[in-house]
Amino acid sequence: MPAETNMTRHQKLLGWLDEMAALCRPDQIVWIDGSDEQRDQLRAEAFATGELIELNQRKMPGCVYHRTARNDVARTENLTYICTTKKDDAGPTNNWMSPEEGYRRAGEIFKGSMKGRTMYVIPFSLGPIGSVFSKIGVELTDSIYVVLNMLIMVRCGQAVLDKLGSDGEFTRCLHGKAERDLNRRLILHFPEDNTIWSVGSGYGGNVLLSKKCMALRIASHQAHQEGWLAEHMLILGVEHPSGLIEYLAAAFPSACGKTNLAMLVPPEGMTRKGYRIWTVGDDIAWMRIDTDGALWGVNPETGFFGVAPGTNLKTNPNAIATVRRNTIFTNVLLREGKTVWWEGADGEPPARGSDWQGEPWHPDMVDENGKPIPGAHPNARFTAPISQCPSHSFRIEHHHGIPISAVIFGGRRARLAPLVYQAYSWQHGVFVGATMASERTAAQYGKLGEVRRDPMAMLPFCGYNMADYFRHWLQMGQRMTRPPKIFHVNWFRADEDGEFLWPGYGENLRALEWILDRCRGEADAVATPIGYVPTPESLDLTGLELPPEVVEELLRVDNHEWLKEADSIAEFFKKFDDRLPHALVDELDSLRRRLTGQ
Ligand code: GTP
Ligand code: SPV
Ligand code: MN
Numbered sequence: 001m002p003a004e005t006n007m008t009r010h011q012k013l014l015g016w017l018d019e020m021a022a023l024c025r026p027d028q029i030v031w032i033d034g035s036d037e038q039r040d041q042l043r044a045e046a047f048a049t050g051e052l053i054e055l056n057q058r059k060m061p062g063c064v065y066h067r068t069a070r071n072d073v074a075r076t077e078n079l080t081y082i083c084t085t086k087k088d089d090a091g092p093t094n095n096w097m098s099p100e101e102g103y104r105r106a107g108e109i110f111k112g113s114m115k116g117r118t119m120y121v122i123p124f125s126l127g128p129i130g131s132v133f134s135k136i137g138v139e140l141t142d143s144i145y146v147v148l149n150m151l152i153m154v155r156c157g158q159a160v161l162d163k164l165g166s167d168g169e170f171t172r173c174l175h176g177k178a179e180r181d182l183n184r185r186l187i188l189h190f191p192e193d194n195t196i197w198s199v200g201s202g203y204g205g206n207v208l209l210s211k212k213c214m215a216l217r218i219a220s221h222q223a224h225q226e227g228w229l230a231e232h233m234l235i236l237g238v239e240h241p242s243g244l245i246e247y248l249a250a251a252f253p254s255a256c257g258k259t260n261l262a263m264l265v266p267p268e269g270m271t272r273k274g275y276r277i278w279t280v281g282d283d284i285a286w287m288r289i290d291t292d293g294a295l296w297g298v299n300p301e302t303g304f305f306g307v308a309p310g311t312n313l314k315t316n317p318n319a320i321a322t323v324r325r326n327t328i329f330t331n332v333l334l335r336e337g338k339t340v341w342w343e344g345a346d347g348e349p350p351a352r353g354s355d356w357q358g359e360p361w362h363p364d365m366v367d368e369n370g371k372p373i374p375g376a377h378p379n380a381r382f383t384a385p386i387s388q389c390p391s392h393s394f395r396i397e398h399h400h401g402i403p404i405s406a407v408i409f410g411g412r413r414a415r416l417a418p419l420v421y422q423a424y425s426w427q428h429g430v431f432v433g434a435t436m437a438s439e440r441t442a443a444q445y446g447k448l449g450e451v452r453r454d455p456m457a458m459l460p461f462c463g464y465n466m467a468d469y470f471r472h473w474l475q476m477g478q479r480m481t482r483p484p485k486i487f488h489v490n491w492f493r494a495d496e497d498g499e500f501l502w503p504g505y506g507e508n509l510r511a512l513e514w515i516l517d518r519c520r521g522e523a524d525a526v527a528t529p530i531g532y533v534p535t536p537e538s539l540d541l542t543g544l545e546l547p548p549e550v551v552e553e554l555l556r557v558d559n560h561e562w563l564k565e566a567d568s569i570a571e572f573f574k575k576f577d578d579r580l581p582h583a584l585v586d587e588l589d590s591l592r593r594r595l596t597g598q
Contacts, residue, residue: 034157429486
């Protein structure tokens with residue numbers, strides 16, 4: 001099947017396409033040009049086959065519904081590999097396979113898997129087309145669902161091919177649904193070949209190859225080589241009452257609040273004070289050191305692939321406004337009348353509907369243990385354009401990015417970590433990021449609630465040896481004359497009964513205000529063994545009515561508990577043997593000394 005097109009003369013691209021088509025044997029090849037006409041035609045095709053369901057166009061214009069297979073509802077980290085010649089280059093935190101074995105094993109599954117199907121060719125740019133930050137990829141896929149998601153998530157089509165020219169570099173991304181069998185599913189990254197092969201899945205991060213696979217795993221490897229950072233971070237702008245806008249980048253693990261923080265709506269008192277929030281991105285940040293010695297960043301994506309459950313007018317009104325039109329809903333509950341619902345949505349649960357697996361559902365249903373059966377999968381998602389978000393930043397398209405004043409790390413921890421604290425230095429900040437931990441959520445397969453170390457929220461996304469990644473972070477700090485300050489936050493501290501102590505969501509701006517004030521040297525803090533913690537008076541808690549003992553608990557540093565944490569960090573560091581930068585061992589020693597008062 002010749003890959004005929006007048007869209008490009010890039011011989012390497014055409015040659016690779018021929019080779020992949022010979023492997024997968026699609027009936028036809030269709031190039032994605034980025035036009036609305038083509039998108040509408042693909043949508044109509046997917047409605048006809050049942051791959052997508054058209055939602056109520058009067059109430060939800062441009063919105064569609066999709067269900068993934070029952071065994072295909074979250075990223076499968078256990079089937080995700082970094083394929084490097086040397087095992088050590090993937091490091092102790094990644095699954096590893098040799099490139100030969102990877103191509104052979106996935107090749108067997110890809111072989112002939114697109115017979116009777118169409119292969120779509122999606123040229124895309126991560127970052128504004130032509131910016132110094134940007135990288136080009138081409139994804140081949142047999143899924144219309146993937147194409148429609150990509151059209152929202154990244155810049156796609158002819159303009160990208162024009163920029164690529166006849167010999168530009170691009171990441172080769174091959175995706176095939178195959179049988180969507182867990183035993184025949186592999187998500188493979190070949191950083192040495194700038195190539196991604198994903199087979200056997202139809203879900204989100206496994207198949208939108210621009211996202212975790214390219215913008216994080218492949219890009220982190222490139223960033224290491226080229227001297228920049230590719231991170232699992234949101235970017236938001238905080239407009240100060242004076243009119244000054246400062247930008248923050250924050251890394252939280254999956255399903256720990258990036259989308260929510262990125263779209264934060266200030267509580268009433270702070271709006272009155274004059275604060276405003278600008279959303280730049282909710283999941284990925286690419287950052288470079290500019291000629292001014294500061295860190296500048298872009299969001300390489302143009303869409304949100306956000307968690308639906310828990311999203312409502314109270315928790316995230318901007319997200320609700322964003323998903324009113326032109327949105328793809330995946331694995332939520334389908335209501336009669338072709339609208340959608342999920343646990344934690346506004347209003348009463350519908351009396352009946354059809355659940356994320358297509359089964360009849362009503363609110364009183366319980367499982368064999370008497371637990372309510374959810375109508376939406378806990379990792380159900382919406383895909384929507386950033387441009388529809390009421391708080392979207394006017395600087396999203398800026399080719400030189402935006403300056404980052406503070407970097408924030410955070411996890412989901414019922415105990416231990418206070419609401420917010422500041423690292424003593426860049427090196428200490430890297431230690432804080434490298435030793436981050438969080439409770440497992442529905443975004444990964446595995447035991448929910450279990451605490452795992454997730455350095456910089458990159459555990460599943462770092463495309464090379466994590467010890468080298470830590471060293472790269474340390475070196476980035478040395479290269480900057482005006483590095484961002486580094487902080488840690490925890491919105492999830494709970495009491496004995498497991499109730500959250502902090503109201504979270506919009507109120508998180510109170511912690512951000514303290515962070516930015518600290519960056520300007522304008523807020524008080526206490527120097528504790530773990531870093532600078534706010535004095536209760538330095539946080540503006542007006543109108544929250546938090547009892548003083550709760551505030552105290554939120555800011556408490558328990559030396560005894562932290563010493564145990566230090567032991568667990570030491571255990572974690574052992575994984576990396578001699579490759580671990582000594583600076584991090586020094587930081588652990590310093591932490592222990594501060595905790596024991598020596
Ligand atoms: P990924 O898209 O998987 O990378 O996740 P994310 O980090 O963008 O997480 P998201 O903002 O979608 O939040 C996930 C869950 O955390 C949702 O159920 C939210 O309701 C909840 N959440 C977000 N922010 C807060 C908060 O400040 N406090 C509390 N208690 N829950 C929050
Ligand atoms: C995450 O899991 O961090 C996500 C969703 O953002 S996915 O794109 O599926 O990886
Ligand atoms: Mn994410």
